[in-house]
Every structure is written in structure tokens, then in C-alpha cells.
Amino acid sequence: MSTAAAAAPAARAVGLTKSYGTGDTRVVALDAVDVEIEQGRFTAIMGPSGSGKSTLMHCLAGLDNAGSGQVWIGGTDLTSLNDKQLTRLRRDQIGFVFQSFNLLPTLTAEENITLPADIAGRRIDPDWLKQVVVTLGLGDRLRHRPSELSGGQQQRVAVARALASRPQIIFADEPTGNLDSRAGAEVLGFLRGSVDDLGQTVVMVTHDPVAASYADLVLFLADGRIVERLADPTADAVLARMNRFDGTRPTD
Numbered sequence: 001m002s003t004a005a006a007a008a009p010a011a012r013a014v015g016l017t018k019s020y021g022t023g024d025t026r027v028v029a030l031d032a033v034d035v036e037i038e039q040g041r042f043t044a045i046m047g048p049s050g051s052g053k054s055t056l057m058h059c060l061a062g063l064d065n066a067g068s069g070q071v072w073i074g075g076t077d078l079t080s081l082n083d084k085q086l087t088r089l090r091r092d093q094i095g096f097v098f099q100s101f102n103l104l105p106t107l108t109a110e111e112n113i114t115l116p117a118d119i120a121g122r123r124i125d126p127d128w129l130k131q132v133v134v135t136l137g138l139g140d141r142l143r144h145r146p147s148e149l150s151g152g153q154q155q156r157v158a159v160a161r162a163l164a165s166r167p168q169i170i171f172a173d174e175p176t177g178n179l180d181s182r183a184g185a186e187v188l189g190f191l192r193g194s195v196d197d198l199g200q201t202v203v204m205v206t207h208d209p210v211a212a213s214y215a216d217l218v219l220f221l222a223d224g225r226i227v228e229r230l231a232d233p234t235a236d237a238v239l240a241r242m243n244r245f246d247g248t249r250p251t252d
Helices: 053-061 084-095 110-122 126-134 151-164 179-199 237-244
Strands: 013-022 027-037 042-046 068-073 095-099 171-173 202-204 218-222 223-230
Touching: 013 053, 042 053, 042 179, 053 068, 053 095, 053 126, 053 171, 053 202, 053 218, 084 095, 084 110, 095 151, 110 126, 110 151, 126 179, 151 171, 151 179, 171 179, 171 218, 218 237, 223 237
Parallel strands: 042 202, 042 218, 095 171, 171 202
Antiparallel strands: 013 027, 013 068, 218 223
16 A cells, blocks of 8 residues: 555544433443544454444444544545535445345346436446446346345345445445355455455444454454454454453354
8 A cells, every 4th residue: 555545544533432321321332432444445343242333333434423523534524514515425435335235126236236326416437337347246137126136146236336436435334244154255255356456445344253354454342442453354363352352252
């Protein structure tokens, strides 16, 4: 990675704090978190139940407001945007992949892939779309509706939809949670390929050490704080660190 790229994170947070409730019922989900997400890298976020991993992703993606602190996507401070500006930024600069595929059943795979751009009135670069489709192995599935696709194929369509507009960053929330191990491995391989072959930046929340092993870097959260970072992870190394935090196998 070049020095210029390293100096300009795809996303970052400084002093990010988020709590829910008040008084005796107040729960601190994030406790003054500082984090940088490097461009062109695959970052996984892990932690035991209640650690704040999903809240961190939602705040970084502009899906939830920071209680205090600042969050940037590229050079844009999300905490300075109004609702309309935030909606536009999510539409134009961020891609999302969720555990539930969120495909419209009446549309073909191709129509689902291009739907966000169609709604926004933007034209997708056809050469880029072709590259995404080929990378994800969807060339012979574009005319199929979701009911005619396997779970793994549906999630690949969801990944293609996230990639189609060339977002600055993709956030994936348990993207293999509804898939069997083989289909999950396919989708993780394609996310990995989008980083290696297409230069995409991916941030993934997962509870699965095998899924996390596809990443370049794993961030471990506990009690709303980043407590450890693991570069070039293996499934065994991730599992060992998770067990250190809660004494059990990792949970959602």
C-alpha cells in the first residue's frame, strides 16, 4: 500500500462513544473508540455478545449516530451531516451486505444488482459491472429471480449490488450467517477477491473465526473498546483470542 493511501483511511473514528438508556439502565456500547480502516484492505470486527461490534459498524457506516466523538468516511465528517446529506453519502459512497440478502423477489438478479443506481438515477459503468459479474461468477444467473437461486448465489448477487456503484467502502454484517459452510466459503472468497482483484475496501462483522481468517486484519472488541488487533489471521489464532476474552466459543 502506498504512503498516500495509508495517510487517507477509508473510514475512521476518534473518541467514538455510544450509549443507550439513562441512569441505572444506561449501557455504554462504545467507549471512546479510536479506529482507522485502511483503503483496499479487508477488516473483520469480532467480539463476544454485547461487545459493541455491530454498533461500531453501524456508526462507521452512518446507520447509527455517534453519541460523542467523530466519524469520517474518506474526508467527510459524518457527525457534521444532516439526515439528507447522510442519506446521500450512504447511497453514493457506501455498499452494504447483510445476513438476510434483501433482494426483491420480483426482480431478476441483474435488476437487483442495478436497483440502487436506478433509484438514484445514476448509470453504472458497463465495463465495471461486467468485471464484477465475472468476478462473482454470476454471468449465467443474471436473468434468474431470487427464488431460482441458491442461498450462496443470492448473497453473491447482494455482493454484486454493493460493488456495482464502486463505493468507497463496503460494510458486511454477518454476510455468511444464513449460508451453509460451502456457500459461506464461496461468498467470503468473493469478498476477498473484491479486495485483491478490484481494490475494494471491506469491513465485516462476524462471530466466525473461519470467516475472520479471510481478512487482512481482525479488530477484537470487549466492553465497547478495541482490546486487540490481529494481522494476517488464521482461524485457530482468532479462536484462541476469542476464548481469551470470554472463556467460551465466540457468540453473536
